[in-house]
Amino acid sequence: MTLDEFNRWSPDEARDALLACAHVDRWAEEVAAGRPYATVEDAVEAALTTADPWTDDEVDSALARHPRIGERAEGEAADASMSRSEQAGVDTSDDDVTRRLAEGNRAYEQRFGHVFLVRAAGRSAEEILEQLTERLGNDAETERANAARNLREIAALRLKGMLTA
Numbered sequence: 001m002t003l004d005e006f007n008r009w010s011p012d013e014a015r016d017a018l019l020a021c022a023h024v025d026r027w028a029e030e031v032a033a034g035r036p037y038a039t040v041e042d043a044v045e046a047a048l049t050t051a052d053p054w055t056d057d058e059v060d061s062a063l064a065r066h067p068r069i070g071e072r073a074e075g076e077a078a079d080a081s082m083s084r085s086e087q088a089g090v091d092t093s094d095d096d097v098t099r100r101l102a103e104g105n106r107a108y109e110q111r112f113g114h115v116f117l118v119r120a121a122g123r124s125a126e127e128i129l130e131q132l133t134e135r136l137g138n139d140a141e142t143e144r145a146n147a148a149r150n151l152r153e154i155a156a157l158r159l160k161g162m163l164t165a
Contacts, residue, residue: 003043003163007036017162018047022155023065024058027051031159040163044156051152059144062151063114068105069128097125104132111136112143119153 006014011032018028030050037043054062108116118131135143 001162001165003037003040006043006163018159021047021158021162022051022062022151024051024054024062026058027054027155040160043163044160047159048152048156051155054148054151056144059148059151060114062155063117063147066115066117068115069101069118069120069132094125097129100129101125101132104129104136108132108136112140112147114147117147117150117154119150119157121154121157 001017006017009017011029014032014035015028018031019025022028027047027050031043031047034046034050035043037046105116116132116135118128118135120128123131135146138146
């Protein structure tokens with residue numbers, strides 16, 4: 001889709017497309033309501049500004065749509081397709097990496113109560129494991145802020161990709 005197409009869509013169509021970037025109703029509605037955008041960069045900036053801050057409930061809503069790192073998102077929904085693309089660089093053919101990711105994901109979820117989230121696009125499995133190990137040492141407040149920041153980064157990357165496809 002192009003920026004011009006996005007700008008011409010109905011509010012509901014734009015909102016639905018934005019929900020694939022981050023499943024946060026208020027955010028999608030506000031970004032859609034801000035149209036028309038002059039440039040893709042303007043749309044991405046509006047998305048980032050509107051997402052900062054997200055409430056705890058909004059972070060939970062967005063996190064619920066993300067699979068564990070190293071696990072493929074199921075289904076044909078746009079957000080599942082985006083997630084598979086983002087995690088394409090995570091090599092799960094290495095049994096040791098797969099095991100360490102699974103163990104780290106379990107430990108993280110037990111400690112923080114939600115999936116470990118990191119912007120996977122452009123990162124290797126080793127880089128992601130390093131982030132996971134490091135972030136397991138965080139307190140809950142710090143980690144909540146990290147999750148929200150990563151969700152914003154992912155939403156911005158998804159929106160930019162969607163508008164330049």
